[in-house]
Amino acid sequence: MNPSSPTPGSASAPVSARTLREHSAAVLGRAGVPDPEVDAELLLGHVLGVSRGRVQALVVMDAEVAGEDAERLRGLVERRAAREPLQHITGRAPFRSLELNVGPGVFVPRPETEQVAQFAIDALRAIPSPAPVAVDLGTGSGAIALALATEVPHACVYAVENSPEAFIWARRNIDEVGTTNLTPVFIDLADALPQLDGTVDVVISNPPYVPDDAIPRDPEVRLHDPHAALYGGPDGLDVVRTISRVAQRLLHPGGTLVLEHGELQGAAIRDLLTADGWRAAATHRDLTTRDRATTALR
Template sequence: MAAATLEETSTRRPATVRSLLEHGVAVLGRSGITDPQVDAELLVGFVLGASRGQVQAMSITEAATSVDDAVAITEAIERRAAREPLQHITGVAWFRTIELEVGPGVFVPRPETEFVAGLAIDSLRSIVLDPRREEGPIAVDLGTGSGAIALSLAVEVRHAQVVAVENSSAAFVWTKQNFRRIAPDNTRLVFTDLADALPELDGLVSVVVSNPPYIPSAAIPRDPEVRLFDPEHALYGGVDGLDVIREVSKTGLRLLHTGGVLVIEHGELQGSEIRALLSDDGWHAPSTHRDLTGRDRATTALHFSE
């Protein structure tokens, strides 16, 4: 006799959090999810409105769930098994100290970008007063996407003014929502191309940061979550992957005052090319930094006026 499905079983007796978790871990493991236990706990918690710790406790105590919750958890597990990003299913992405709303049309911020944001935050914190202004320093996030980097800078460096730039209408829907919800009073959001952005701030900015599209156009991202669900405009940077980074370099030179800092995220094999590009453009002391996994993840440089 064929084994009953989880949904069929749930019509005869209440499903438990433990059985749902075990089912989820098995399904996600077969689909190639890196840490199926974590994802299963997060999805069960999302449906039940519980933290991971609470889910674990409910699993130990064999807590029962309603039929509706069991079906919703099973559907969420199936979506994740199809490699839909966890953040699209739950609608949120945690980034440093903030919770962002994300979904189709906007790039889902990754943990490695938290390291990049940290470099920009450290640079911004070191500036108490902009040398040309009586106000706090200004930071600009070029290609802000969900607003992850810009909002982190604004929340963690309250004496700074942060301006975020985005040119994708699909992403901007999410950006506006995150800015409205998190609502720091030291931010401004602008819809424009980064090449033409913010001429009124030329020579006044202390930190320019960007996580631009940097995948070469012929490359295929390894992760299905990226390949199938992230918007192409946030991924691909031309034949060598550096087209947008070239624009970031030019805009950064225009915006930064002397001594200002540029921070760019990039792929782990692009550091040497980007250092050369920045040196050719006139930047000083380009340096590539490794993230917590030991991969080259960001390059910084200083701007000094001639």
């Protein structure tokens, strides 16, 4: 079988969930998709409108799936085998406690960013003010800003984005979640929010930080994530330099900056921030023990 071979069954004949899962995982595995069994179960769950756990239960029970659903799954598996991101196919991406709308034109939030957001959440929760202020520079889908706004509901959060395509996704997610303490702002981050100068408690950003000549290996990233959300100049730190200046302007003395970055950039970012006058620059590892975030104090 090749990635375009049909799923067992037809539009009229039901197929067992186990057969569908095994066939789909085999197709995805041959296409080089990481964790093909996981994606097979998630795609089947998407077709059936059930959770991955429910799919696993259906597999154990050897339950039958309608032929129409099996045919629909075949088309989705073909798309995933062509390395279209799973999140683009389902239209959804999990982030902490949220399920976000994503698709072409916006960066798909990654699990490692969930831990980066925790640094900002912890900083906000530690502030004695009844209404601490946070700014997410380059919000993309709105993932980080929404996490801050929903998990620290007494905070006032601003989500800054300058990509029209990404801003549409952010507005859609903000509207769907329905939080009232989050303000989306369409503006270049270098010019963001002068009315808040010197009053912000926390600035966080997951900026583009891939060096221009470091082409990502994964086709899902290389072919589908917006280039403006990936590449940050010759050393990957051009946007970080801008954020350092903007955050110095926005934060009050003692305010916290949180930056996500690549695993080899921690030392360079600490040096950059220290040279700009930041205090206590410290780099933190993610759950895979890779350097992932740097924090500093105004």
